[in-house]
Amino acid sequence: MLTYAATGIQPPGSTKKQTDAISGNGGAEAYANHCAICHGDNREGNLPGFPPLVGVDRRMTDEQITQIIRTGRGRMPGFPKLGQDELSALLHYLSIDDQPQPEANGSSSLAEAGGILFQQNCAFCHGRDTQGGESGPDLTQSRVVRRDRGGDQISQVVRNGRPEKKMPAFHFSDQQMHSLVAFIHEEQAKAVSKPGGRRGVEVSDLQTGNVNAGRDYFNGAGRCATCHSTTGDLAGIASKYEGLQLEQQMLYPTEARSHATVTLPSGEQVTGTVAYRDEFTIALRDTDGNYRSWAIGKVKYKLDAPVNAHVELFSQYSDDDIHNLMAYLQTLR
């Protein structure tokens, strides 16, 4: 009902307000005319139906926001006739951040609020104290957290999730995100001030192997040299990765791409990296970046997935083999 009412306001408003829309006030007025009825007078939203717009410019580009305003989304109607000036003023207004920023030293209540959110949404995987739990890594040792400044890195991961690692995306308001970030940083600071108490894996933990035995395994039983070369693709690998990350990459390189050649009924062949594959559909991205998909029953395809050699090795490794191989790879600086 509310959304239809908003549609009704739209056409006269968009023409009448064009002149004063150029100023900052014009943006506020445009917002009040078109948006406030659903998204709230102060952009606070009305969940679950109407999302807050505070900080929307940090979640979306101006182009994306414009697109939504123009064409609508879900229950939201489009505003195709909104004048360009009024639109610009509105975009400017939406980019103004009047939320209180967390203070450097007075952040404990913010972190406390973040802590509650963390326990509800994150603790199962990342642990009550952010130091890792069921399936989720220790955030106090996370590169994302270490590089994060005021949420710029953490919020990316939280909002987008990490589908390849089965982390879901979360839809928090900006204020919630601030508090979550504050909590994670506070826990990280606590962890750093307590050496020895941390759970995680240090580079020094992974030094129990034997270099020569690792080299033998690489060239012999492990058959690593069949695909890899220490002077080619693996040259300098220990400078690129270290510790746990190196070991994970060694055991299963998650970013390895598979390739396939698809033969169409016409006999035409298409080769590319596999973009999607289930038992019904195969999709490739060709060398020009085009995405193409086919019903599996209608084509023939040949899959080239060298990463499967890593899967085959899982049942053959001893723990010593892994530690020795690590020792050897760590010499490839």
Place this chain on the structure above:
Amino acid sequence: MRSPVLLSAGLLLGLAALPQSALPQSLNSAELLHPSADSWPGYHGDYSGRRHSILTQIAPQNVGNLGLAWAFQTNQTAQIKSSPLLVDGVLYFTVPENVWAVDARSGHQIWHYTSQPTPGDHIGNRGVGMYKGWLYFMLPDGSLVCINAKDGSARWKVQVADGKKGYWTTMAPVVIRNHVIVGVSGDLDNLAGYLRSVDPETGQTQWQWDATPPAGTPNSTTGGMTWMPGTYDPELNLLYWGTGNPTPVLNGTVRPGDNLYTCSIVALNPDTGKLAWAFSVSPHDTHDWDAVETPVLVDGTFRGQPRKMLMQTSRNGYFFVLDRTNGKSLLTVPYGPVNWTLGVDKDGHPIPNPDKEPAPDGRLIAPDEGGLTNYRSPSFDPKTGLFIVDAHPSYSIYFSKPSDGAYGWAGADYGLWGKGTIEAIDYRTGKIRWKHEVGEGGSGAGVLTTDSGLVFTGDAYGNVLALDASDGRTLWHAGAGAPMQSSPITYELDGRQYVLTSSGGVMFAWTLPQTALHVKQPAALASR
């Protein structure tokens, strides 16, 4: 063992005369014992945990025509992990802090209960239990709410676990006569797991069974959480429940021995909470492999002898067949890659390999922490004798060092690789009769079988699948947008069979087109 049998037989006679409950939005004990085709009154359907339906309208020869009857949008970001109940034409399903009552014919919302925001882990909610006209729903903070099934209003709320200590609650309560049986979660702290029975009218505690000695007992374990609904044998009057991992989780040095009754299957008297027997599934677990997967109850022959059996595909990678009258092992065999044992002892318990406990420099472990399967239900198909499970062959590395301490997680582990495989296990031998690959990373979908020879499940990419139970071939599929994180159910209303599957925050009801039903009536009749 005594009166319950007579009681159920008496109620059964009443049921025969009156196929549906007399009162709308109400459930009696007889319906729970023998659900009719138009109901799914408990988490598993009936008490057996087989998740098998006698319905045959949807069959291998017509499943290719299956289409959408309706979809229900929860409009929540939380995924549906619950198994719906169906009573008197109304479905009840949940996500944390939310319950919906939805018309099973149309997908129309009747009411929506939502609680005030609660602290506690919001990892998931498995659904509600029902007694007469009341629903029982657990909030993340350790409280149990009694809700009026007519309108979604709360009648009372009691605390069954202390959220401040680190417990949280997700499970679907199990109702047996006038017992509402609830379990708890919480392995981020060293806490004792327990199972509790509460009075359906008042919420007062009737009994509590503790999985371990109290926290702080020297050289003793804590843990053994009870976060999945168990199963029930009315003739033996025994409640079967799986218990979770011990704590501290990855560091076993401070809790020597088998750590009973963590990672165990236990048989309890539902009237008293008294332990009849227990079977240790993962003695001295150090890999977080809860043994809470559905204890499936099957009556059949085993090596030529009629047996009352209990079967579990456990998270630790082993398929167990027990005699459920006494908890003695009949079969223990891995159903996928497992590398953490030295074999199986004479009583059917896996023998943990001390060299595969988490270590400072890491140990390669199969399966991974999520296990070779997890909480989504398997299904037992009585016609083929196949136990069908969504398996997750996988590898990971486990670390623990003294400085990680002896509280809560006490270590770290990292999954390396995994995939999903629907496996059909012959319960007599443990041999895998067929496998159906469902994708990189693993699916997580539960399994439902029906008397017409169908298997309903899902793949890692969000496809809902109908497979042929005899060989695992795909007969039908539909992309639902997200992998299924729950277990399918089925029912028949107005002569139409429906299959319910969830994906993300959406519940889908699948059925045959009505035009097809007019042509093919015999299957519908056969299901009665």
